[in-house]
Amino acid sequence: MNLELSQTEENYLKAIFTLSLTASKAVSTNAIAEKLETKASSVTDMVKKLADKKLVDYKKYQGVSLTENGKGIAVRVIRKHRLWEVFLVKHLDFSWDEVHEIAEQLEHVKSIKLTKELDRFLEYPTHDPHGDPIPDENGNIAHHTDVMLSSLQAGSNCVVLGVKDSSKSFLKYLDGLGIKLGSSIKIINIEVFDNSMKIELGDRIMSISHQITKNLFVKKELEC
Amino acid sequence: MNLELSQTEENYLKAIFTLSLTASKAVSTNAIAEKLETKASSVTDMVKKLADKKLVDYKKYQGVSLTENGKGIAVRVIRKHRLWEVFLVKHLDFSWDEVHEIAEQLEHVKSIKLTKELDRFLEYPTHDPHGDPIPDENGNIAHHTDVMLSSLQAGSNCVVLGVKDSSKSFLKYLDGLGIKLGSSIKIINIEVFDNSMKIELGDRIMSISHQITKNLFVKKELEC
DNA sequence: ACATATTTTTAGACTTATCTAAAAATATGT
DNA sequence: ACATATTTTTAGATAAGTCTAAAAATATGT
DSSP: OOOSOOHHHHHHHHHHHHHHHHSSSOBOHHHHHHHTTSOHHHHHHHHHHHHHTTSEEEOTTSOEEEOHHHHHHHHHHHHHHHHHHHHHHHHSOOOTTTHHHHHHHHTTOOOHHHHHHHHHHTTOOSBOTTSOBOOOTTSOOOOOOOEEGGGSOTTOEEEEEEESOOOHHHHHHHHHHTOOTTOEEEEEEEOTTTOOEEEEETTEEEEEOHHHHTTEEEEEOOOO | OOOSOOHHHHHHHHHHHHHHHHSSSOBOHHHHHHHTTSOHHHHHHHHHHHHHTTSEEEOTTSOEEEOHHHHHHHHHHHHHHHHHHHHHHHHSOOOTTTHHHHHHHHTTOOOHHHHHHHHHHTTOOSBOTTSOBOOOTTSOOOOOOOEEGGGSOTTOEEEEEEESOOOHHHHHHHHHHTOOTTOEEEEEEEOTTTOOEEEEETTEEEEEOHHHHTTEEEEEOOOO
């Protein structure tokens, strides 16, 4: 049995990890298949293989969950993905909607020293360009302490910390509105019939839909 | 037929390219097998596939050579390999004997913008950490105008520009002697019986074997 | 509770890249 | 030039990852 994991195996572990975050219990075969754009039968095969390697717990028809070992590997791949995203945006002039596909390739490069040195070079960033936390060397992830913009009341002040939906189209839409990480937003009022918000961003007033406010992580400013 | 090349296919093209530089005519199946540490039968299979894709010219039993197209791809992979090596040494504190394996992985990452931006970030380097020239965006490679240290006469002054053998062991040996790219060397004399050289390096005098002098590219200083 | 729908697994096939062993072609030595 | 050695190709097998189609298990609705 090969100890070195293939890119495919790493991608399955990553998918199971992210699905585990929202699913309370075991992750279903179909959910993995959809996420990885493959067929359920392929997932069954791979899941058996990962179970043989003690990276997931699996009982037929009951879904899968990561073992400690499998989780560790998934998190380390995510760490690499997010570090490379920071590099691409900070040093290579990429925008936040362009980095995902490239980071998907870079995350599989194997070298512990490379990850360590990249982290140092980037000055130990804590979040990637989408506001997602970067796991530390031991695989610990900072808890999302932020809150959804949609959960705040009219009158609140907040700062944008991240996005829930990192799709290209959403990110480009935010660019168009001038919303980026660190932007300060004041909620002027909330429409009752569609939950859209009228907000103040810098010196501009604009209206953003519920769809948007549901996908923006913000930190509420304390009113002191 | 898949236009996107696999990493394996790229590695075959690269191997054929570098073998072509020393072999005057077509490259033999066995030479490729040895270089890639695989079997001749595997090479035959792959070469047929590359011929179908019009990346190599191949006639049974007569060896292979790259088409213009195949050469272009090989050179672009080499360009990426060498740019990444510069990044690793210049910004991530790697030494010249550590970068090859990692660059072997990074060279297959697909993104034209990535290569372009990396080149800009590195300030358009012309040579990698071993002194090998970096092909430009159009795939043109600067000719090796340098000469082998072993070809110079006693009394000559020269500057080290590159190494022919980039093996870890050779590079570490050079580190031990204090020889690096840019080092100035004066040849004091050459032993007749074994072609070893007594040289002056900085304020030290040392003797280096023919094996070493045959593997160091240098630029001869003009005596004016 | 039982028929139906959905999900998951199995069985068998395909592709890519590899291997071994044998056959075919080419090269070499005297 | 001809026997022998070497190189290269062919044929058939294997492993990883995928697929389709069918079977098995689980979930759902009335």
